[in-house]
Amino acid sequence: MKFIKNIFEKTEPHVQKGAKFHWLHSVHEGFFTLFFVQKTTSKSGAHIHDYIDLKRTMGIVVLALVPTVLFGMYNIGFQHFKAIGELASTGFFAIFFYGLLKVFPVIVVSYVVGLGIEFVFAQIRGHDIQEGFLVSGILIPLVMPIETPLWMIAVATAFAVIIGKEVFGGTGMNIWNPALVARAFLFFAYPAQMSGESVWVSLKDADKVIDGFSGATPMANAAAGNIDFNISDAFFGFIPGSVGETSTLAILIGAVILIITGIASWKIMVSTVAGGVTLGLILNAFAGSTGLSPNVAEYFSMPFWHHLIIGGFAFGAVFMATDPVSGAQTEKGKWIYGFLIGFIAILIRVINPAFPEGMMLAILIMNTFAPLIDHYVVQANIKRRLKRVKVSS
Amino acid sequence: MSEVIKLKKGLNIRLKGNAEKTWMSAPASETYALKPTDFTGLTAKLSIKPGDSIKKGEPVFFDKYTPEVVFTAPVGGEIQSINRGERRKILEIVIRPEGGAGEVEFKKADPLVLSAEEIKEQLLKSGLWPFLKRRPYGIIAKPSEKPRDIFISMFDSSPLAPDYDFILKGQESTFQTGINALSKLTEGKIHLGLDSTTSKVSVKNAETHLFSGPHPAGNVGIQIHHISPVNKGEIVWTINALDVLFIGRLFETGKLDFSKVVAIAGSEVEKPQYIKTFLGASVASLTAGNLKNEKNQRIISGNVLTGKKVSLDNYLGFYDSMISVIPEGDEYEFMGWAALGSGKFSASKTYLSSLFPKKEYELNANMHGGERAFVMSGQYEKFVPMDILPVYLLKAIDVNDIDKMERMGIYEIIEEDFALCEYACTSKIKVQDMVRNGINSMIKELG
Numbered sequence: 001m002k003f004i005k006n007i008f009e010k011t012e013p014h015v016q017k018g019a020k021f022h023w024l025h026s027v028h029e030g031f032f033t034l035f036f037v038q039k040t041t042s043k044s045g046a047h048i049h050d051y052i053d054l055k056r057t058m059g060i061v062v063l064a065l066v067p068t069v070l071f072g073m074y075n076i077g078f079q080h081f082k083a084i085g086e087l088a089s090t091g092f093f094a095i096f097f098y099g100l101l102k103v104f105p106v107i108v109v110s111y112v113v114g115l116g117i118e119f120v121f122a123q124i125r126g127h128d129i130q131e132g133f134l135v136s137g138i139l140i141p142l143v144m145p146i147e148t149p150l151w152m153i154a155v156a157t158a159f160a161v162i163i164g165k166e167v168f169g170g171t172g173m174n175i176w177n178p179a180l181v182a183r184a185f186l187f188f189a190y191p192a193q194m195s196g197e198s199v200w201v202s203l204k205d206a207d208k209v210i211d212g213f214s215g216a217t218p219m220a221n222a223a224a225g226n227i228d229f230n231i232s233d234a235f236f237g238f239i240p241g242s243v244g245e246t247s248t249l250a251i252l253i254g255a256v257i258l259i260i261t262g263i264a265s266w267k268i269m270v271s272t273v274a275g276g277v278t279l280g281l282i283l284n285a286f287a288g289s290t291g292l293s294p295n296v297a298e299y300f301s302m303p304f305w306h307h308l309i310i311g312g313f314a315f316g317a318v319f320m321a322t323d324p325v326s327g328a329q330t331e332k333g334k335w336i337y338g339f340l341i342g343f344i345a346i347l348i349r350v351i352n353p354a355f356p357e358g359m360m361l362a363i364l365i366m367n368t369f370a371p372l373i374d375h376y377v378v379q380a381n382i383k384r385r386l387k388r389v390k391v392s393s
Numbered sequence: 394m395s396e397v398i399k400l401k402k403g404l405n406i407r408l409k410g411n412a413e414k415t416w417m418s419a420p421a422s423e424t425y426a427l428k429p430t431d432f433t434g435l436t437a438k439l440s441i442k443p444g445d446s447i448k449k450g451e452p453v454f455f456d457k458y459t460p461e462v463v464f465t466a467p468v469g470g471e472i473q474s475i476n477r478g479e480r481r482k483i484l485e486i487v488i489r490p491e492g493g494a495g496e497v498e499f500k501k502a503d504p505l506v507l508s509a510e511e512i513k514e515q516l517l518k519s520g521l522w523p524f525l526k527r528r529p530y531g532i533i534a535k536p537s538e539k540p541r542d543i544f545i546s547m548f549d550s551s552p553l554a555p556d557y558d559f560i561l562k563g564q565e566s567t568f569q570t571g572i573n574a575l576s577k578l579t580e581g582k583i584h585l586g587l588d589s590t591t592s593k594v595s596v597k598n599a600e601t602h603l604f605s606g607p608h609p610a611g612n613v614g615i616q617i618h619h620i621s622p623v624n625k626g627e628i629v630w631t632i633n634a635l636d637v638l639f640i641g642r643l644f645e646t647g648k649l650d651f652s653k654v655v656a657i658a659g660s661e662v663e664k665p666q667y668i669k670t671f672l673g674a675s676v677a678s679l680t681a682g683n684l685k686n687e688k689n690q691r692i693i694s695g696n697v698l699t700g701k702k703v704s705l706d707n708y709l710g711f712y713d714s715m716i717s718v719i720p721e722g723d724e725y726e727f728m729g730w731a732a733l734g735s736g737k738f739s740a741s742k743t744y745l746s747s748l749f750p751k752k753e754y755e756l757n758a759n760m761h762g763g764e765r766a767f768v769m770s771g772q773y774e775k776f777v778p779m780d781i782l783p784v785y786l787l788k789a790i791d792v793n794d795i796d797k798m799e800r801m802g803i804y805e806i807i808e809e810d811f812a813l814c815e816y817a818c819t820s821k822i823k824v825q826d827m828v829r830n831g832i833n834s835m836i837k838e839l840g
Contacts (some may be wrong), residue, residue: 001727005727033763035727035728036725036726036728036729037725037726037727037728037729037730037759037761037762038763039722039723039724039759040723040759040760041691041722041757041758041759041760042758042759042760042761043722044510044697044825044826045690045808045812045815045823045824045825045826046697046699046812046815046816046825047693047697047698047700047702047717047719047758047817048408048552048697048719048756048758048816049759049760049761049762049816049818049821050700050739050740050741050745050755050761050816050817050818050819051729051734051737051738051739051761052739052740052741052744052761052762052817052819052822053730053761053762053763053764053819054762054763054766054768054819054820055730055731055762056730056731056741056743056762056819057741057743057768057769057819059730059731080558081524101577111450128763128764128765130765130766132768169766170766171765171768172766172767172768172820173766198748202548236806253613260742261741261742261743262741262743263741263743265770265771271689274825283548323769324768324769324771325770327770328770329770329771329784330770330782330785331771331774334771337562348449362574373539374739377782378785378801381780381781381782381785381801382800382801384780385624385780385800385802386800387655388624389625391625
């Protein structure tokens, strides 16, 4: 420890303003604070401060994401060997290792590009490094199809960090969830590579697939009126999909961590699910009505709770909608915000044939409207206070 | 007695070193001081110069803009020095007590037979007036204004705070005399906010209200909000319950008696307990022989959330009834943010300490993290038991939007009401400084 501290303390003078390596100041500061909580003490105001800081907060979110990352890796291998018909003959570790090799480079690219840009912006602004990207950097790989080329990941990450975050002032100032900005960017810029049947299962290096193989996600099938997925596979996550979104179980473990530690808003999670369930039930109720095309009628009649375990619904509800910066900030607003995310996500899924998955767009739309929701909550508070005057006078 | 007002929001920070209910005799303070910096927004004009001899109760300085508000000597003696800071700002006026310096005599009378004007005059002349503060803004009350009501919190819920019931015990009649005097100053009521679990006070000429819940339930601002909130254009006064004793004694005896009880508390105190002393006593006299001396210490006049950092050669704050001593914590901590943290008290549930809801902890003055942009939503709301949106009020302050500040509730709060937000803030934002800046803008713009 002392050895590491000495390195940082000895190099510190060289990165101060005016010194030769000042351009490395943010990098130095970033790593120093990562290794050592600084000796800074309170100068004004409260003399004691909580042990929590942004590093701890972001660390907890990353911890909550670990189950989905690990399972995502396993599932990539699982889908691969299933497609080439060698699942039975491949061991657990071989399957996991295959997925690890596939996912790890994506994570590295995302962090290197994202943190690189963060360091540059922090240096230019003369700020400390803000830890927001620690989470975004792991979320980005988790919402991508596995066959997304690495250069696309790099471009999308750069776009998300610069246009999605830094132009608004950096961590804490962004309007949209950066990871979803990256996803949306690729979705609209490179639609061919981001949808269809061939992107969800890693098969580039495979020379054969089994007969009757389809790499389509249950979502895409459902949108085509073909609902046949195994409930337990969908819940445990043995289905094709973006890296981190398939296992509802792994996501639930993350949700429990986030709720127990109080880092993410349980109100948003609950209300998002409530919104999805509400529209699901409404659709169920109208499933028998005339005038619906057979495809849509089929989707209407899918039991409402199936929506929660397929696609990105659970992942979005737990890890994306709950982003405290881009979401609603008032406690009452959170209920409305979450509910509408769930509602709109299912609406886009079922009613709009152009988008098989609605979660990403639903969250981005509600990110946009979150300040409006908050505005009305704030106005209501102001009105209550003004009313008090009339009552008392 | 009315119904209990139950507050759910807030937090009791469980610090080690609560003062035991025992009395300690301390050496008499060699010098006493008045600190103009204790009075927010005050411009002090001196009435004396170094070397002057002064009687107890004679004016030492006064408010430049309200000259009738004077601050009087807590002891008779000689003005030893006037300590100044940057730009010759007066920090301390130090008095060396001398036997036989004499004291100023005031009128001895039952306040119930005196008129409001007579009481006001007595309080102003004796230098007890500055104990009265006003809301909005938490500054010294103006003699010219008529308060709607007067509010007094009968307990202090802040960390390690002194137990008012313990201090007030045996002085009930003096307290009553003080209340009688104050009751003449308002056409409204005197509201007392009591702790529902301990207080058994029966006071005449005042209305009592019971509160339960964690800190800041004992903050008078929170109590005002729930009893009868301050609206635009309204003024209420507040005074600390312990300071009512000074007023009571003045009318009972016709003399100033600035003796007071101070709690010495905190994890760096050898024997945390109560001590009898006088207003303006030196920190050294209060802590003599009672500090652990293993690590760097932070000595605070007041509580750990709102108090002022002092050193041994400083003096107790005018309004303070406690000295807190905690470790300074000016050390690096390897990977501190990643620790399991069974010994790290946190308002969040991200450390193992949240599994031990009864344990008491040692907290130091370290920031435990760098200052960041505001990220976590819903955090401040947990600590403000008022119908106020703290984040939106702070945002209004940040952009200096007077109109918005007014509508979001700046008239109802002072720094102490948001102090827990500052303690708990993930982004280490200086909430109390922001609140004071906002209030200063309001005073500047609207007077």
